[in-house]
Amino acid sequence: MTQLGNPDLTGNSVTPTSAHGLKATGVDVTTAGAAQPPAPDQGGSTPANGWSPAGVLEKGWARLLLGLLLPAALIGAWQWSTSAGLFSVVQLPPPAMVFEAAADLIQRGELGQHVAISTQRVLIGFAFGAGLGLAFGALVGLSRVADVLLAPTIGALRAVPSLAWVPLLILWMKIGEDSKVTLIMIGAFFPVFTTVSLALRHVDKNLVEAGRAFGLKGLKLLTTVQLPAVVPSVFSGLRLALAQAWLFLVAAELIASSMGLGFLLTDSQNNGRTDRLLLAIVLLAVIGKITDALLGVAEKWAVKRWA
Amino acid sequence: MTAVAASARPSASAPSAARTSDLSSALPVSFRGLRRTFGTGGSAHTVLRDIDFDVREGEVLAILGPSGCGKSTLLRATAGLDAPSAGSVNIGTTPVQGIDPRCAFAFQEPRLLPWHTLQANIAIGLPKSSSAKTGKAKVARLLELVGLDKFAKHRPREVSGGMAQRASLARALARNPGVLLLDEPFGALDALTRIKMQDLLLEIHAAEPTTVLLVTHDVDEALQLADRIVVLGKEPGREGDGATIVRTVVVPDERPRDRGSAELARMRSSLLESLGVEGH
Structure with a gap:
């Protein structure tokens, strides 16, 4: 599947696509293809250089940090609202x-x-x-x-x-x-x-x-x-x-x-x-x-x- | 097409696998007055009727017929996956009652468990009585026989459709089957892979001469693989009655056969005519 799909994605000319198409019908070629270790999840649209927003989102630490952004902002807003005196201490310490x-x-x-x-x-x-x-x-x-x-x-x-x-x-x-x-x-x-x-x-x-x-x-x-x-x-x-x-x-x-x-x-x-x-x-x-x-x-x- | 056939030929004419007849003990199959009707009352319709036929042990029998004529039903009745409405199927001397451990089934799709390796999938076919040690050895031998020994630890989705179908075939062979039931096993494969699979089946049959019932809608496939071909269809004048065996053809010559032979070509057009396709 990825073999056939990639040429389209990277915008190659028609010739390699059809060559892939022909090869893929032969047993030996598909066999050789499967002999390589199974491809890890390619993460959809991630390009090879890996510096797109999607590429960063794949990283565990980046996701953790980004996920903590909103809680940090909420605590900031909380602190600000209490020091500005919007709420009494009983309502919101x-x-x-x-x-x-x-x-x-x-x-x-x-x-x-x-x-x-x-x-x-x-x-x-x-x-x-x-x-x-x-x-x-x-x-x-x-x-x-x-x-x-x-x-x-x-x-x-x-x-x-x-x-x-x-x-x-x-x-x-x-x-x-x-x-x-x-x-x-x-x-x-x-x-x-x-x-x-x-x-x-x-x-x-x-x-x-x-x-x-x-x-x-x-x-x-x-x-x-x-x-x-x-x-x-x-x-x-x-x-x-x-x-x-x-x-x-x-x-x-x-x-x-x-x-x-x-x-x-x-x-x-x-x-x-x-x-x-x-x-x-x-x-x-x-x-x-x-x-x-x-x-x-x-x-x-x-x-x-x-x- | 002819060039392809010629290039595929050498692998078929030289069966590489050693003769391992300990794996299978071919059994004869007989159908007696078999009928299968689906539904009851007014909506009942008969798919198969009056099937009386004998398959010799070790024979490769191809079952041809148009879509929906009950080919698969006949095979399922043999496996015990489906019970006939009347009549019986006998394997050896005993009738089939419930799922029969003497049969092994290979379906049109590989139907492998996606969470198991090919090796573990093949092991599912092993008979209940086999010990862990002999089972493992047999799976290893079968993996080699179908050319998947390097892919033993792969999951089904990591291999091609043809390889998955070979694993499915190996799973059926692991059962040590007296009767091997193949339900259009190569129908979903591309033309080249299909020819290789047909050659593989002949190799396997040479190595382990079990009885084979092969359902197909491909006349050429039947002519290449079978000793005999039965054609299922509706008899003229009894169209509402369900299909029965309308023709039996003995295919001459030893396998492997020349895909371009004139006699096979004549039989091909005659069989196509029986299937309602004329002028080919």
Whole structure:
């Protein structure tokens, strides 16, 4: 493909293009072409010298720096608006105060606890919710009977807003870790379930038939053909699920907890500590983004490996 | 076209692969009163009917016919991928019931798993009973047989269409098949690659003389490769009834055959006439 496409892109005359066209029909030439190591991603329109905007955007450090531009600008605007007296300290404390609040909480050993317990709840709830989502998604995606039996109920449960579960979970499981983790599980379950069941239904029928023709069936067919084929969709489902898990974490911690970032939010609101409130929001943004980025790295690897 | 055929000839006339008959034990296939009807009630339509035919063990049988005449259905019934509405397919002495481990299928498209290497894709064809060690050795031998030993670790998308199709053929051979089923395996390839693949198939058949059922719509391909050709089609006066075998032709001479021979040319135009194309 690239062989045939390049002459057009670089604007060569017609002759080399047709020569390529002729050669490409012969087995030996295509064989020789494939013998070279597979070309790495050529990044679309990147020219050879690599100093176009597109070329810079391919570099990891450049993307990181550019991605930090807007947050830096926001902090600048924040600082400026507070020192210009646009807001009172209670409405919007300056960045330095939020930083001090963080230092203070770290010194008391509380901040680490809040972050740790919240992260733990998210990870446990996410792991179980995503696991169940994968299992039920596989069942509904592969079995028409399961689809007919389960899909309407699961769809209806999915329509229930997250906060509606809270009173019931507290009633059943008391105010402890169980009720919170369960709520997060519910949040993580649906994105994985939906993406996996849909993706499994659209696995290339030809590949599945080829697998069957070579004696694969049941679990072996699932693990050899169907699951690998949906790995990219599974990962996009997982990333959605992780975002949902953080969302549901705050819902759980806002209502009943004595620790965690959601608790820090409500506690700060009740005590008028806007600096800590902002700190909690910034931490949720940063930790959420970090966990998503980690999953993104795993996704990139998996897509390369399985697609 | 003739120049190309001449240049491709030497590789076909000198099969390089050693005779490895331990790989396959050719089995005969018989069709008895086979019928396949799709749908039920008013919308039912019959694709195949009254297929009664015997394929000898080790024979290369080409199945010719116009598009939609049920060639692939016949092949799928042999593999057990599809169940006939009436009648039966027997391989050896036992009928085909469900997916048959004695058959191996190569499809029109390579249908390789994109996340596996060619080597791992070929290994999927290995019979269940094979141990890891013998399986590995067999895959290595097959990679060599189809000329892909240097590409064992490549992924399907990193090789050409012809190479992927060769890997697909090797996957089928890994099964140790009593019957090799080829559903227009070279149909999607360009003309040059197709001729090389046909020669490769003859080499493989010489090395491992299994029974081959080859579905094709290419008369020349059938004449080059097959011992016998059956033509599927609708009988005059029974057009609404589904296709059946309307003609059987024994192709004379040993393979490889001269692509320019006068007798083959005569058979070619006669076969084309059976397929409803006249004056060629």
